[in-house]
Amino acid sequence: MNIVRPTLVLNKTACLQNIELMAEKAKRHKLRFRPHFKTHQSIEIGRWFRNYDVEHITVSSVQMATYFASDGWQDITIAFPFNTHEINDLNKISANTKINIVVDNPKTIELIHNKIQHPLDVYIKVSTGYNRVGIASSSYSQIEKLLGAISEEPKLNFKGFISHAGHAYETTSRNEIQNVHFDAVLKLNRLKNYFIRRYPNLELSVGDTPSCSISEYFKGIDEIRPGNFIFNDLVQNNLGVCNIDDIAVRMHCPVISKQQDRNEVIIYGGAVHFSKDHIQNIDGKALYGRIILNTGDEKKLLNPKNYLIRLSQEHGIIRLTNKIFNKVEIGDIIEIIPAHSCLTASCMRGYITHKGEHIEMM
Amino acid sequence: MNIVRPTLVLNKTACLQNIELMAEKAKRHKLRFRPHFKTHQSIEIGRWFRNYDVEHITVSSVQMATYFASDGWQDITIAFPFNTHEINDLNKISANTKINIVVDNPKTIELIHNKIQHPLDVYIKVSTGYNRVGIASSSYSQIEKLLGAISEEPKLNFKGFISHAGHAYETTSRNEIQNVHFDAVLKLNRLKNYFIRRYPNLELSVGDTPSCSISEYFKGIDEIRPGNFIFNDLVQNNLGVCNIDDIAVRMHCPVISKQQDRNEVIIYGGAVHFSKDHIQNIDGKALYGRIILNTGDEKKLLNPKNYLIRLSQEHGIIRLTNKIFNKVEIGDIIEIIPAHSCLTASCMRGYITHKGEHIEMM
Numbered sequence: 001m002n003i004v005r006p007t008l009v010l011n012k013t014a015c016l017q018n019i020e021l022m023a024e025k026a027k028r029h030k031l032r033f034r035p036h037f038k039t040h041q042s043i044e045i046g047r048w049f050r051n052y053d054v055e056h057i058t059v060s061s062v063q064m065a066t067y068f069a070s071d072g073w074q075d076i077t078i079a080f081p082f083n084t085h086e087i088n089d090l091n092k093i094s095a096n097t098k099i100n101i102v103v104d105n106p107k108t109i110e111l112i113h114n115k116i117q118h119p120l121d122v123y124i125k126v127s128t129g130y131n132r133v134g135i136a137s138s139s140y141s142q143i144e145k146l147l148g149a150i151s152e153e154p155k156l157n158f159k160g161f162i163s164h165a166g167h168a169y170e171t172t173s174r175n176e177i178q179n180v181h182f183d184a185v186l187k188l189n190r191l192k193n194y195f196i197r198r199y200p201n202l203e204l205s206v207g208d209t210p211s212c213s214i215s216e217y218f219k220g221i222d223e224i225r226p227g228n229f230i231f232n233d234l235v236q237n238n239l240g241v242c243n244i245d246d247i248a249v250r251m252h253c254p255v256i257s258k259q260q261d262r263n264e265v266i267i268y269g270g271a272v273h274f275s276k277d278h279i280q281n282i283d284g285k286a287l288y289g290r291i292i293l294n295t296g297d298e299k300k301l302l303n304p305k306n307y308l309i310r311l312s313q314e315h316g317i318i319r320l321t322n323k324i325f326n327k328v329e330i331g332d333i334i335e336i337i338p339a340h341s342c343l344t345a346s347c348m349r350g351y352i353t354h355k356g357e358h359i360e361m362m
Numbered sequence: 363m364n365i366v367r368p369t370l371v372l373n374k375t376a377c378l379q380n381i382e383l384m385a386e387k388a389k390r391h392k393l394r395f396r397p398h399f400k401t402h403q404s405i406e407i408g409r410w411f412r413n414y415d416v417e418h419i420t421v422s423s424v425q426m427a428t429y430f431a432s433d434g435w436q437d438i439t440i441a442f443p444f445n446t447h448e449i450n451d452l453n454k455i456s457a458n459t460k461i462n463i464v465v466d467n468p469k470t471i472e473l474i475h476n477k478i479q480h481p482l483d484v485y486i487k488v489s490t491g492y493n494r495v496g497i498a499s500s501s502y503s504q505i506e507k508l509l510g511a512i513s514e515e516p517k518l519n520f521k522g523f524i525s526h527a528g529h530a531y532e533t534t535s536r537n538e539i540q541n542v543h544f545d546a547v548l549k550l551n552r553l554k555n556y557f558i559r560r561y562p563n564l565e566l567s568v569g570d571t572p573s574c575s576i577s578e579y580f581k582g583i584d585e586i587r588p589g590n591f592i593f594n595d596l597v598q599n600n601l602g603v604c605n606i607d608d609i610a611v612r613m614h615c616p617v618i619s620k621q622q623d624r625n626e627v628i629i630y631g632g633a634v635h636f637s638k639d640h641i642q643n644i645d646g647k648a649l650y651g652r653i654i655l656n657t658g659d660e661k662k663l664l665n666p667k668n669y670l671i672r673l674s675q676e677h678g679i680i681r682l683t684n685k686i687f688n689k690v691e692i693g694d695i696i697e698i699i700p701a702h703s704c705l706t707a708s709c710m711r712g713y714i715t716h717k718g719e720h721i722e723m724m
Contacts, residue, residue: 004448005424005447005448038675062367080677081618083618085693085695086367105692107691107692107693108618108692108693131624132628132672132674132677136623166674256442256443256444256495257467259493268442268445275633276638313708314423314442315442315495331447331469331470333447343633346634346675
C-alpha cells in the first residue's frame, strides 16, 4: 500500500465482522436485515452482504437506488421522504425493481397522482422523538389522513411504519440509547396494534446503528436498517457502541509541516477529505479525528490529548503532546480515525484495502 | 432550468463581475493577479479568467495543477506546503509547465534531494499571524536555514515569500481586516527589505479574499492570490466583504417535508451537498445557509430568523417564521446561499448556469 496523498483505507476484515455480527443479530431476532447502503455507496462493498443472505437494502436517494439496482439488488427502500421531482427516475427503476418509498405528508401523494407507473410499497415515516421528518407517532389523525391519500392511489400499497431514532446519537450512555430504542419500539407497537386489524400485513422498520448495535429488544419489529455499523467511527465509539478496533476505516495522510512552538503537525488532509463533522473532545474542543501512530512494529492509538483539532479546505492540524510531536517527521504518513465515517467516505469517493485493492463508489 | 434534486446554480454574470473587479484592482496596483482556482476547480470557469489577461494561477494540490496544466495554464503555484510523496507527479507536470512550490521546512527539501528533475521556483511560506503553516515572519534564523537548504539544490530557485492571512476570517469588522492585512504587508516588507540585497528579484505574494477585496494598500507586494472572491459566500458577507448580490452560487433544493409544530421545512440537501461549514447566526446558532424565497415575480432574501439550521447526510432543516412557513409547500424548490461556497462546490462537483449549461469540475 503506497500512500501518496490523503487516502481512505478500508479494513475489509473488520467490515465483514461488523456485517456478520449484525446479520446474526437479525437472524436471532427473526428480523429482516435491510442494511442502509448510504454509508459505503459502493457496489463492490454491497456484494459482501450477499454472503450473509442479505437480499433487501436501504438507500437514501433515487440515484443511489438506480446505482444499486444496476448491480442486481431487487428490493430497495428509499428511506427518505420521497422527492416528487424524481417521479420519472423512480418509474424507470421500479419497472424492474421492487422499490419501497417513504412519505410523511398527503401533499407528496397529491403531487405524484396519476404519475406512478408501477406498483410501489409505501412506508409512513413516523417520528418517535428525533423530530427531523415524519409524523409524530402519536398523531393518529395525521396518519389517518395520509393512509386515506395512499389508499386512493391504486399503484400504492401501504406497507407499514418506518422510523429512525436519530436521537440515539444525542445520548451520553448505552443506557440512554437503550431507553431511546425501547421508547421507539413501544411507540411503534402501539401503532401496529391499532392499525393491524385494517392492515394485517403491516410492518415496523427501525434503523439506527446505536440502537441496532447494542439492543437485544425488538418486540414487534419486522426489519432493521442500520448503515454506519459496517464502518463505525468515533461517533459510535464515543457513544459506547463500538470499540476502536471495530472501526473499519482510517484516513492515511502525509505530514507536510511541523510547527514546533505550537506542537502542531500539519497534514495534507482537510475538510474536503474528512468533512467538517466532529465530536467533542475531553477538553470541550472539536475533535475531527483520533491519531494512530506507528511506533516501530506496533500501531498505537494516541490518547485524546493528541488529536485532529482543526481543518481548512486541504490542511488538517493535529495537536500533539511534546513527546509525541518529536516522534513525527515531515513525510510521515499518519493514520487518523475519522469522526464520521459516512461523511468522510462521501468526501473521499473511494477506498483502498490493506491489500492495495481500489474500491469504487457511486 | 429544471431542478430535480440538490443543484448548485451559478450566476455567471456575478462571477464575471467579481473577476473583473479583482483584475482591475490588481492592474491599478500593478500586482500580478494569480487567482486561486481551488474555489471553482473547473477548467471551463478557469477559461473565463483569460479574458481578463490572467496568465498565472494558484492551486492547492499537485492533482489540481495537473488538471489545469492540461488546459494550457503555463505558470502554476501550488500554494500548499509541498507534499514530498508527490515528487514523481510534480516532475511530470514541471517538464512542460512552470511550477512554483511552497516550503516551510528544510526537511521537505531534504526529502526531495536528487529527485527534482526540472527547475522549480520556490516560495518560502511565512506566517504573519494566522499560525497554520509557515515560518513566523520574525524567525530570521529559521528562514536562513531554509534558504541555505534551497540554495544547495541546483534545480530550486528561491522566488520570494508567500503568506495567507487566514486570520482575516477571524475578524468582526472591515477595519479589523484592514488591520490584519496592513500588519501582514508590514511584516512581509520587513523581510523583503532584509533579504533583497541577496535576492534582488525576490517577490511577495499575499492572498486572502477579505484583504484583497477591501484593501487598497499593497505597498511592496508583487502578487495577489485570492480565490473565494469569484463566488463569495455568507462568510464573506458576514465579514462585510461582499453584498448578498455579489454571491454567485446558490443551492436549489426541493422541499420534501413540512413540520408544522416546529415551523420547519425539510429539504433534500444535506451535509453531502452543503458541507458542514457554517457561520454563527444572530441567535448564536449555526447557520448553514440563508434562504431566498420566490414570492410571485420577486425573489426575496429572508431575514436570518429564517435559515438553514441543521444538516444531516441528505436532509437540510430550515427553520422559518410562522408567516413564511405557510407560504412554502412540499415540492417547492428553495434557493439557499451557502455558508462556504468553496466547500459546497467541492461537495457538489459541478454547476449549472441560469441558462441551463452544465459546468464540470475536476
